[in-house]
Amino acid sequence: MSNTEEGKGQNVKVVLRCRPMTPSEAAKEKQALRCLNEKTVEVSYASLGKASKKAFMFDGVYDQSSSQKDVFEHVVKPVVDEVLQGYNCTVFAYGQTGTGKTYTMEGEVNNCGSVMPPGAGVVPRAVAHVFKYLEENDFEYQVRISVVELYNEELSDLIASTDDHCTGQLRKLRLMEDPKKGVVLQGVEERAVKSAADIFSILEGTNKQRHTAETLCNKQSSRSHQIFTLKIFMKEKTLDEEEVIKTGQLNLVDLAGSECVGRSGALGDRKKEAGQINQSLLTLGRVITALVEHQPHVPYRESKLTRLLQDSLGGKTKTLIIATVSPTSGNIEETLGTLDYACRAKNIKNTPEINQLKAQREANGVYLSSQKYEEMHTEIERLKQA
Numbered sequence: 298m299s300n301t302e303e304g305k306g307q308n309v310k311v312v313l314r315c316r317p318m319t320p321s322e323a324a325k326e327k328q329a330l331r332c333l334n335e336k337t338v339e340v341s342y343a344s345l346g347k348a349s350k351k352a353f354m355f356d357g358v359y360d361q362s363s364s365q366k367d368v369f370e371h372v373v374k375p376v377v378d379e380v381l382q383g384y385n386c387t388v389f390a391y392g393q394t395g396t397g398k399t400y401t402m403e404g405e406v407n408n409c410g411s412v413m414p415p416g417a418g419v420v421p422r423a424v425a426h427v428f429k430y431l432e433e434n435d436f437e438y439q440v441r442i443s444v445v446e447l448y449n450e451e452l453s454d455l456i457a458s459t460d461d462h463c464t465g466q467l468r469k470l471r472l473m474e475d476p477k478k479g480v481v482l483q484g485v486e487e488r489a490v491k492s493a494a495d496i497f498s499i500l501e502g503t504n505k506q507r508h509t510a511e512t513l514c515n516k517q518s519s520r521s522h523q524i525f526t527l528k529i530f531m532k533e534k535t536l537d538e539e540e541v542i543k544t545g546q547l548n549l550v551d552l553a554g555s556e557c558v559g560r561s562g563a564l565g566d567r568k569k570e571a572g573q574i575n576q577s578l579l580t581l582g583r584v585i586t587a588l589v590e591h592q593p594h595v596p597y598r599e600s601k602l603t604r605l606l607q608d609s610l611g612g613k614t615k616t617l618i619i620a621t622v623s624p625t626s627g628n629i630e631e632t633l634g635t636l637d638y639a640c641r642a643k644n645i646k647n648t649p650e651i652n653q654l655k656a657q658r659e660a661n662g663v664y665l666s667s668q669k670y671e672e673m674h675t676e677i678e679r680l681k682q683a
């Protein structure tokens with residue numbers, strides 16, 4: 298994602314990751330997916346009794362042999378670097394249940410220290426990369442995180458719920474429209490953190506919280522969305538001793554399993570699927586269609602997920618989608634659905650802006666208007682004292 302495209306419109310970036318076969322799949326199923334090169338995948342399937350093949354192109358294709366480190370270094374690290382430059386960025390994992398969304402986004406979160414375990418996914422690696430950068434550079438910074446779960450159109454604050462000492466009740470949140478900030482999560486806990494280790498220990502708590510609640514209300518992880526947000530405020534001095542304030546926000550989203558939607562649902566057959574499907578995921582599909590087809594109305598307001606992530610789809614945020622698929626012939630219909638969906642999403646255009654301000658970019662950073670500078674300065678001071 299290049300800075301030169303700022304303000305001009307930039308397509309959502311979409312990469313594909315295919316997980317390995319499990320031993321039982323390998324014993325009885327055929328491989329239906331083949332990576333032809335680093336950007337193209339070919340799928341083999343039967344259509345009307347005839348063997349067919351179809352190729353799909355993405356901004357990157359990661360096959361069964363790709364490691365967690367490969368995916369982070371090639372695809373996500375450049376996005377995190379943009380956040381450190383003062384952009385808002387979102388990374389979504391989208392795909393059928395069991396195809397590796399949680400593995401890709403979280404992977405092994407426990408035991409992450411200065412050396413990442415090979416299984417560590419996007420979240421711990423992004424966190425470690427952010428703090429390495431902040432600690433290596435000599436400037437003031439503030440980092441705050443929130444962890445929110447969306448299930449059945451109900452938003453819960455997983456950090457605040459952890460403080461409720463395992464009552465099994467999740468702290469509910471409301472979405473509100475703020476005239477200045479747009480859609481905000483009223484009362485969400487944005488926890489100030491001083492190190493990557495602080496975040497890893499919070500995530501151990503939120504994961505436990507999620508599992509406790511899951512057992513109590515018989516929730517399936519494949520039906521809930523999890524949104525991890527990291528906000529960074531940085532105060533730097535230029536060579537001329539001028540103060541520069543940058544802020545960046547990174548949203549890392551592990552979506553619900555896409556089979557909850559079904560292909561007919563994504564096309565708008567609302568009646569048939571009502572009550573069974575995930576409203577947010579269904580609306581996400583409709584929002585993508587509306588944006589790609591340049592429809593006059595984009596139905597962001599029809600679900601909480603799309604309201605929350607409105608800026609990531611057609612807005613000022615830089616967005617990356619990691620579509621995950623299974624390689625087996627048994628999952629071919631879902632795989633084709635994911636590939637179609639992900640290909641369409643490549644056509645969404647965002648118009649990234651630094652901090653959503655008309656900031657002037659110069660060699661040493663981002664210069665803000667004095668009024669905005671004062672606003673941000675006050676906000677940083679407020680956060681420090683909180």
Ligand SMILES: Nc1ncnc2c1ncn2[C@@H]1O[C@H](COP(=O)(O)OP(=O)(O)OP(=O)(O)O)[C@@H](O)[C@H]1O
Nearest residue numbers: 316317393394395396397398399400518519553554
């Ligand atoms: N690239 C991969 N390499 C090795 N194992 C993987 C990979 N992707 C997924 N797996 C394994 O496959 C299983 C399912 O993965 P995961 O739970 O991440 O799927 P999911 O898409 O998040 O499912 P759900 O929608 O139900 O939450 C896990 O045991 C995971 O460890």
